[in-house]
Amino acid sequence: MTSALDDICEIDLMAYADGLLDDDTARKAAVEAYLEANPVDAARVQDIMRDNEAIRDAYAGELHRPVPARLLRAVREPERRQRNLPTSIAASLAAATLAAGIGWYAGQHGDEAVTVSRELLQEIAGHYSDNAGTQMAMGAGTAQAIGGTLISSPSRSVLLEVPLPDLSVNGYELTQRKRVEIGGHDMMHLVYRADDSTVNLFMHLNQRAESASMIHAEEDGLTVHHWSDGPMGYALAVEDRDKGAQQLPEVVRDAVEQAHFLDEAPAGFGGESDSIASEDPAGGTQQPSSTIPPVQHQFN
Amino acid sequence: MSDELKWMIERQIPHLRRYAFALTRDRDMADEIVQDCLERALRKRHLWQRRGSIRSWLFRILYRQSIDHHRKMRTDVVSADTEVIDNAVNQPANQEARVDYLKIAEALEQLPTDQRAVLLLAALEGMPYDEIAEIVGVPVGTVRSRLSRARESLRQFREFTPSAKEPVKLRMVK
Numbered sequence: 001m002t003s004a005l006d007d008i009c010e011i012d013l014m015a016y017a018d019g020l021l022d023d024d025t026a027r028k029a030a031v032e033a034y035l036e037a038n039p040v041d042a043a044r045v046q047d048i049m050r051d052n053e054a055i056r057d058a059y060a061g062e063l064h065r066p067v068p069a070r071l072l073r074a075v076r077e078p079e080r081r082q083r084n085l086p087t088s089i090a091a092s093l094a095a096a097t098l099a100a101g102i103g104w105y106a107g108q109h110g111d112e113a114v115t116v117s118r119e120l121l122q123e124i125a126g127h128y129s130d131n132a133g134t135q136m137a138m139g140a141g142t143a144q145a146i147g148g149t150l151i152s153s154p155s156r157s158v159l160l161e162v163p164l165p166d167l168s169v170n171g172y173e174l175t176q177r178k179r180v181e182i183g184g185h186d187m188m189h190l191v192y193r194a195d196d197s198t199v200n201l202f203m204h205l206n207q208r209a210e211s212a213s214m215i216h217a218e219e220d221g222l223t224v225h226h227w228s229d230g231p232m233g234y235a236l237a238v239e240d241r242d243k244g245a246q247q248l249p250e251v252v253r254d255a256v257e258q259a260h261f262l263d264e265a266p267a268g269f270g271g272e273s274d275s276i277a278s279e280d281p282a283g284g285t286q287q288p289s290s291t292i293p294p295v296q297h298q299f300n
Numbered sequence: 301m302s303d304e305l306k307w308m309i310e311r312q313i314p315h316l317r318r319y320a321f322a323l324t325r326d327r328d329m330a331d332e333i334v335q336d337c338l339e340r341a342l343r344k345r346h347l348w349q350r351r352g353s354i355r356s357w358l359f360r361i362l363y364r365q366s367i368d369h370h371r372k373m374r375t376d377v378v379s380a381d382t383e384v385i386d387n388a389v390n391q392p393a394n395q396e397a398r399v400d401y402l403k404i405a406e407a408l409e410q411l412p413t414d415q416r417a418v419l420l421l422a423a424l425e426g427m428p429y430d431e432i433a434e435i436v437g438v439p440v441g442t443v444r445s446r447l448s449r450a451r452e453s454l455r456q457f458r459e460f461t462p463s464a465k466e467p468v469k470l471r472m473v474k
Contacts, residue, residue: 010448011444014444014447014448014451015429018422018423018426019426020428020429044455047451047454047455047458048451051404051423051451051454052422052423054403054404055322055404055408055419055420055423055424056423056424058404058405059318059321059322059424062314062317062318062321062322063314063315063318064314065314065317067313067314067317068331070331070335071313071317071331071334071335071338072310072313074335074338074339074342075306075309075310075313075338075342076306076310163368166367169367169414169436169437169438170437247437250347251364254340254364255364255368
């Protein structure tokens, strides 16, 4: 027969130290009895409690600092907020010149097989690359297009930096990124892997500075979530059997929403010399997600 | 948007700021992250399930924002020197207590980001592990193991850092 004391484990000790057993008096009493009989663990629990107290004391004053007006305004007057990719800026891009000179500043190149059919990707890319000046034709009733048409401005060169989503907290590591051309559309293809599943993310340029809500397409055990945000379009392909991937579309959309325009090219950016056919000479090696550099995209 | 939701969000701002500051050790960056968090929360308020806690929902958004900021700002890492930590924590009148604060801030600084994030949610915000798991987006077991590793690191820091055994003599500045 085992006593309640034999039943106490590390989880109980941590929960006790963190004050999570206060509502469970029976368990709390059992832990306290255990600690009385085990001075080494008791000292360890005391250390944890002391650290917790020190952390709380160190930041105690933070709760009483006056809240800046801009934070209160963000809640009280949310309509004054500006989008990360304001249409007013996007509208200064040159639709006519987008196709002429696009430089991807990207990393590795590999031979990862595309698990999404080219036809579907082509359809998705074409979906958002309709001729400028015409209304975007959306296949699903749930889609809503907002924004404006890009205005030609050939003299201007604009850089767009798109962060690569870090899915490591969801169990996926970025294992590969490369450029692909599908149906005349230049795309950045990112491959994320978990233990037994793969997720593919495609980024491509829109010719219209429009945003559209997410649409879901199903194909052979895959669901492709695609959407548009200003000058960029995205398609995320996840395997239907991978239930853990269900939250990824939202995570990815939140991450890439941080895309922003750059005033000048960062050091190392190859500009036109890194144009479509180029590959990173260091290709092939894997890149840890913790050091994922963003993609910079140049519009000439 | 309902005034009730605004009111609930506003009540969380001090806690969001404290957590963001503890994570980043930079007041400006912390407020920037909080502002992004608030804007995103309001933009996506339709996603908030009323059956869940608004605190968890806001902290989940804040955590993601902090990861994005960390990635963007990774070349601009706040150094761990005493001056930065000194500025980062409140300075109590009691010198011994101040040394304790410096030590804990320095020890937190040594932790990997994922461990620090979890430890601060538990120790600073007093959150249960399942809520932390929801915020960080990992299983509860992973939360426990990160907490355990973080605490072991703090213990080792206390044990093997000379300044932890011998209180720092602060120089008087006239």
